[in-house]
Amino acid sequence: MNISTSEDAATGISGLDDVLCGGLVRGRIFLLEGSPGTGKTTIATQFLLEGAAAGERVLYITLSETEDELRATGASHGWSLDGVEIYELVPPENLLDENQQQSLLYSSDLELGETTKRIFEAVERAKPDRVVLDSLSEIRLLAQSSLRYRRQVLALKHYFARQQITVLLLDDLTSDAHDKTVHSVAHGVVRLEELAPDYGSDRRRLRVIKYRGRRFRGGFHDLAIETGGVRVFPRLVSAEHRTRFSRDVLSSPSAELNALLGGGVQRGSSVLILGPAGTGKSILTLTFIATAIARGEIAAMFVFDEERSLLIDRAKGLGLDLQAMIDKNLLVLEQVDAAELAPGQFSERVRHCVEVHGARTVVLDSLNGYQAAMPGESALILHMHELLQYLNRQGATTFLTVAQHGLVGDMRSPVDVTYLADTVILLRYFEARGRVRRAISVVKKRNGAHEDSIREYRIDGGGVTLGQPLTDFQGVLRGVPTWVGKGPDLLEPDA
Numbered sequence: 505m506n507i508s509t510s511e512d513a514a515t516g517i518s519g520l521d522d523v524l525c526g527g528l529v530r531g532r533i534f535l536l537e538g539s540p541g542t543g544k545t546t547i548a549t550q551f552l553l554e555g556a557a558a559g560e561r562v563l564y565i566t567l568s569e570t571e572d573e574l575r576a577t578g579a580s581h582g583w584s585l586d587g588v589e590i591y592e593l594v595p596p597e598n599l600l601d602e603n604q605q606q607s608l609l610y611s612s613d614l615e616l617g618e619t620t621k622r623i624f625e626a627v628e629r630a631k632p633d634r635v636v637l638d639s640l641s642e643i644r645l646l647a648q649s650s651l652r653y654r655r656q657v658l659a660l661k662h663y664f665a666r667q668q669i670t671v672l673l674l675d676d677l678t679s680d681a682h683d684k685t686v687h688s689v690a691h692g693v694v695r696l697e698e699l700a701p702d703y704g705s706d707r708r709r710l711r712v713i714k715y716r717g718r719r720f721r722g723g724f725h726d727l728a729i730e731t732g733g734v735r736v737f738p739r740l741v742s743a744e745h746r747t748r749f750s751r752d753v754l755s756s757p758s759a760e761l762n763a764l765l766g767g768g769v770q771r772g773s774s775v776l777i778l779g780p781a782g783t784g785k786s787i788l789t790l791t792f793i794a795t796a797i798a799r800g801e802i803a804a805m806f807v808f809d810e811e812r813s814l815l816i817d818r819a820k821g822l823g824l825d826l827q828a829m830i831d832k833n834l835l836v837l838e839q840v841d842a843a844e845l846a847p848g849q850f851s852e853r854v855r856h857c858v859e860v861h862g863a864r865t866v867v868l869d870s871l872n873g874y875q876a877a878m879p880g881e882s883a884l885i886l887h888m889h890e891l892l893q894y895l896n897r898q899g900a901t902t903f904l905t906v907a908q909h910g911l912v913g914d915m916r917s918p919v920d921v922t923y924l925a926d927t928v929i930l931l932r933y934f935e936a937r938g939r940v941r942r943a944i945s946v947v948k949k950r951n952g953a954h955e956d957s958i959r960e961y962r963i964d965g966g967g968v969t970l971g972q973p974l975t976d977f978q979g980v981l982r983g984v985p986t987w988v989g990k991g992p993d994l995l996e997p998d999a
Contacts, residue, residue, distance in 0.1 A: 523712060532691035542708055562636075692714055705843065740894055775901070809869065809872065885919070
C-alpha cells in the first residue's frame with residue numbers, strides 16, 4: 505500500500521511512512537497525541553532531522569522542555585541536533601523576578617497573545633519548511649476556554665498554511681484528554697498509546713485516527729523506542745504480499761514419514777505439530793529444516809521456549825550441526841523473548857527472514873511461547889492467520905508446534921489453531937509391554953491424501969525413526985492401547 509507522492513514530507517521513520525502511505529502532506533498541520541512517555545518528542549525530532557538531512561530548514565518550538573533537555577535526549581540516541589533550530593519559549597524576565605512570587609509554571613503567567621506573537625516571530629526569523637510545536641497542552645491552559653482555544657488553533661493553522669509550512673503539533677493529553685478541538689482542524693491525527701502488561705516490558709502502539717484525502721493503514725501498529733529512534737511495525741496484511749511459485753511436494757529422507765504424509769509436504773503450506781512435552785516436536789521440525797537445507801534452501805527457526813545454545817547442543821547429539829548451518833548462512837536461528845517482544849515486532853522479524861534472507865522453510869517453536877506475547881487468544885488467532893497466509897503466499901513452508909497439557913489420555917491445547925494449518929501431525933505417548941513409547945499420525949491434510957494409520961517412532965542418535973503402522977493395536981491415541989493382533993509390530997527397543 506505504498507502510495508507516495510513528491511508532495512509528501514517523509515517522517516524519517518520507515519514504518520510510520522508505510523502506515524501513512526508515504527508521509528505527511530506538505531503545507532498541512534498534523535497532530536501527534538499521546539500520554540507522556542509514548543514517544544512523541546522522539547518522533548518529532550526524527551521528523552525534523554529527516555527534513556534537515558534533505559536540506560530543509562527546520563524549527564522546534566518548545567513550551568514544555570528546555571533546549572538542554574532536547575539536546576540531551578538527542579544525544580542519548582546518538583543524534584546531533586546542530587541542523588535543528590530550537591526555540592525555547594520562556595516567560596518574560598519580569599515574570600521571573602524574585603519579588604513576584606508566582607507559580608513557576610510559566611504557562612499560567614504568559615499571556616496567550618504574547619505566546620502566539622513569539623511563535624510567529626520565531627517562524628518569521630527561521631523561515632522553516634518544517635515546524636514542531638511542543639505542546640498544545642500549554643496553549644490549552646492559556647486559552648482557559650474551549651472556544652478561545654479553538655480560535656487560537658485555527659489562527660495557527662491559517663498562518664502556517666499561508667507560509668506553506670508542514671507542522672507537527674504535539675499534545676500530551678494532560679489537560680483534557682477528551683478535547684477533540686484539534687482533531688477537526690488538523691489535516692491528520694496520529695495517536696500513540698502505552699500498554700502495561702501484567703508481566704514484561706511496556707508495549708507501545710499507534711493508530712492513525714484521521715488523514716484527509718489519503719488512504720492509510722488503519723488499526724493499531726506496534727512501535728518500539730530504541731537507541732537510535734522510534735521503530736514502527738506496520739500491521740501485517742497478507743493480501744498485499746502475493747507471489748507466484750510452484751507448489752511442489754517436498755519429501756523427507758524418511759520413506760515412512762513420506763508415506764504418512766501422503767508423499768510429503770506441499771510448498772507454501774503450513775504444518776501444525778501437536779503433542780505433549782517431550783514427544784519430540786522440536787526434533788521433528790529440525791528434520792524438516794535439515795531436509796530443506798539439503799535441497800539448497802535457506803531455513804529460519806524462531807525458538808520461544810528453549811535456550812538457543814541448548815537447542816544447538818541437543819541437535820548435535822542427533823547428528824544435526826546447526827551451528828555449521830548458521831555459519832554458512834543457511835539457517836537463521838533466533839531466540840525470542842515473548843515478554844519483551846510485541847507481536848508486530850515478531851512479524852517484522854519473520855518478514856525480514858523471508859524477504860531479506862530468502863528463507864523458504866520457517867519454524868515457530870512453539871505457539872505456547874508466542875501466545876504469551878499476545879493480549880488474548882483472539883488476538884493470537886488473528887495474528888497467526890495473517891502470518892500464516894503471508895508465509896503461504898511467499899512460498900514458504902511453515903512448521904508450528906503446540907505443547908498440549910498432560911502426558912497421556914485426554915490432551916488439551918492452550919489454543920486451538922488446527923483449523924488454520926493445512927496439515928496437522930499428532931504426537932502421543934502410549935504404554936506397551938511395560939515401556940513408554942511414542943506414536944505419530946497425520947489427522948488432517950488439506951491438499952492431498954495421507955496415510956490414516958498410526959506409526960510408532962523413536963528418537964535416537966540418528967534423529968527420528970518411524971516404524972510400520974500399528975495395525976495390531978487400538979486405543980494408542982488414548983495412551984493405553986489394547987493389543988488385538990496376532991504378532992508384534994512395535995519397534996525394537998534401543999540397544
